[in-house]
Amino acid sequence: MTRKLRVGVLGAGIAERHLTGFGWNSGLFEVPVLCSLDADRGQRLCEEHKIPEYTQDAESLFARDDLDIIDIATPPSSHFELCRKAIESGKHVICEKPLFGSIAEVDEMAKILARSNGRKLMPIFQYRYGSGLQKLKLLIERGLAGKPFLTTIETHWWRGPDYYAVPWRGKWATELGGGLLGHAIHAHDMLNYVHGPCAEVFSYGATLVNPIEVEDTASLSVKMKNGSLATLSMTLGSRKEISRLRFCFSNLVAESILEPYTMGRDPWTFIAGTEDHQARVDAALAGYEAKEDGYTRQFELFHRAIVEERDPPVTLQDARNSLELVTAAYHSQRTGRPTPMPITADHSLYGSWLPEEARTSAAGA
Template sequence: MTRKLKVAVTGLGIGRSHIEDGFHANSELFEVAAICDRNKERLQSTGDAFGIERREQDFEALLAMDDIDIIDICTPPGTHRDMILAALKAGKHVICEKPLVGSLADIDMLLEAESRSTTHVMPIMQYRYNDGVQKAKHIIDSGIAGKPYIATCEVHWHRDAAYYEREWRRTWEGALGGTLMNHAIHLNDLLFYLLGPARSLFARMATRVNPIEVEDCASISLDMKCGALATISATTGSIEQLSRLRLCFENVTFESDRTPYNPGGEPWKVVPANDDIAARIDAALKNFTPPPARFAGQMREFHKAICNKTPLPLTLADARQSLDFATACYWSAKTYSAVALPVMADHPFYNGWQNAF
């Protein structure tokens, strides 16, 4: 019989999507046994919608619940580190939304705490589980795509003053960064998921769209370890919104759907070099079944890892790679210089890039 894991969710903005699309979609694997939010109206409406009886406004109450296996943290980014540390200390597994923390020092602290714990931390990167990106990765990993040449990653969204009425979204302390950390983070993750890590980068950032502390425009040039060159363009000032990933390989060109808030989803354009490559792609995909999409797929894999004691689908090491990239970007933008990766512990931004410019 499959063991059902009990979950407590704190932060019922995106946390509500975790409940509906992640845990309830896998109701044979998870029970959301408790929820927590400082907003009483949101707390009650979510509890009523999903029939959850235990409703708390104090995070500490979740830590004291002996029957809870997992705490799912969906609160503002600036709160994540201390909540994760407290949950690990209480013997709970942790799922945590992006961005996980605001420095390499913080992620190394979490890695050390996890190594001393009997429980584990999984960062959320749910778009890896969408059908389009899963098929592209399968084609690449099968060796059909050949040598990677170049890639572009565009996250052009629109955010006006109303979006920033929540104070934490405006500041380095609350949001840990701007469009790079909170809007482009998922599509950037898909770029690295498909091509692997960067070897070096050069970044430009600016705050041009809204009167906020953090950046709302970013342009980054990357030299990837696989040999490809890539560019990232991100802004919250685009009237027409889109998210687009385009990758040119020796034998295949991939282009994602343009839908702004569902990166990695179908339909993707896959253009083969010739009929032979097209036939090889068809054969590779014939018996390939992608996992359930987004939160449903990631939560299902998390349950499997916890119950079977196998590696997590995403780890703190994955989050560290993302933070390594961010640290290099903010330092490059501040110093107008190219930055080699990885960033070492003696780097000036190892302890954080807040107030980077």
């Protein structure tokens, strides 16, 4: 019989999507408690998802011995401390993006996990599990894509004043960054998921759309460690919202749909260089076994990782790769120079990518 894992949920915003993912995996998970400071939203979610207990006391979740997992879906500035407390209380952890506010915190969490007696932390990167992107991974694994040349990624969304009416958004101290960190990070994780880590980035960033502290528009030129190149663009000022990923290999071009928030899903296009190779590509795709996607699939794989004592499907290193790109982009924007990766302890932004005045403000908060 499959073992159900018990989850305590922290948050009532993006947590609603997490609860849907747990609901689709009702044979694998149950959620006995939800914690949120927003009583109206929290109690509504408890009613809608039949969660028996609502609380505003996060510490009570850490103290419980009947929870296997703490699911953290709170504002970014709270993530590290909540993850630390959850791991040290003996729980596994799921945590929304962006995982933490610095590479130093990622490395410190690696040390905490190493002494945690097998506790697992899984960052959220649910876009990986769309069938379109999974088909590309299949073709690469079968050797049908060839040498990677160029990737282009567009994250062109719209966020107006209403979005920033939420008090913690648009501020360095609480959101920790702008569109690079909170919006395009999913698409940029898909770059790392396909090609591995980045080697160097040159970036421009600007605040053009809303009167906020953080960037809402950016362009990045990236060298990948596998030798290929990538160009990434992000804006929260696109009245027509699209996301597009295009991967050029020696034997194949793969291109996503334009749907802004589900760009990993079918129908992607896979165009080979010859008719014979197209036939091989089509034959491989015909054998693709469709799975659930998004949070549903990521949570399903996390259950398997816990029960079978494997690494989680998204690892702390995956989050580090993603946050290294963000850190390097901010460094490049401020210095006007290309920034190499990885980001190590001697880098000026290792401890925080926040601007100096924001670091001072956050420290005094």
